[in-house]
Amino acid sequence: MKETVYPIKDSKVLAEVQDTLLNNFIFGRRNLTIFQLGKATLLRVSDVLSLQYRDVFDAKGRVKSYAYIHDQKTGKPNHLYLKPVKKDLRKYYQWLMDNHIQSQWLFPSSERDKHIDRVQFYRIMQKVGDLLGIDYLGTHTMRKTGAYRVYVQTNYDIGLVMNLLNHSSQSMTLKYLGLDRDATEKILNKIDFG
Structure with a gap:
């Protein structure tokens, strides 16, 4: 798997990635x-x-406000706020119903009752990158892009981003975002050294 994965910082590129995920695959709505x-x-x-399906949707197919999971890597409990993605989840629910897809998994594989795995999603992101001529997409692109957007739109609230990512240091978070030098220079440019 590709080692250099960066957040998508340009909104136009982000829209192109989203459009490609949706329109260039049989399971585009899922992707x-x-x-x-x-x-x-x-x-x-x-x-x-x-x-799992029940983590996100209630028995009537409505999107829950929150999902509760334990992070696989850290084992820490994680409280997911779903309102920012509610519209996408509603469209996805309708797509599942329209295609008569039922599974315990929120994102079922096209194979028997399994969920899509990391390798499968990596291949999807690689195909998107190939189609768009982008060489920095991978499985962490979505996480890094979300973190970057929170960072920028909260006026560089690194503490919030650290908390959301469950990171233990600012330097780790800035490096994860590919911003260590950029962030430092932006802050220094705003300081009046007299």
């Missing part, structure tokens, strides 16, 4: 929803892919 949910919750790809 886009994985990306959107990962971006909005900042979950690791393995946690997104292993979500």
Whole structure:
């Protein structure tokens, strides 16, 4: 798997990635929803892919306000706020119903009752990258992109991003975002050194 994965910082490129995920695959709605949910919750790809249907939808097919999971990597409990991705989840629910797809998994594989796995999603992201001529897409793109957007849109609230990513240091978070030098320079440019 590709080692250099960066967040998508350009909104136009982000829209192209989303459009390609949706329109260039048989399971495009599923692929886009994985990306959107990962971006909005900042979950690791393995946690997104292993979500169960009942984690997100109630018995009547309504999107829950929150989902509760334990991160696979850390074992820590994680409280997911789903409102930012509710519209995408509603469209996904309708797509599942229209295609008569029922599974315990939120993101079922096209194979028997299994969920899509990391390798499968990596291949999807690689195909998107190939189609768009982007060489930095991978399974962590959605998490990094979500973190980057939170960072920028909260006026560089690194503490919030650290918390959402469950990181233990600012330097780890800035490196994860590919911003260590950029962030430092932006802050220094705003300081009046007299």
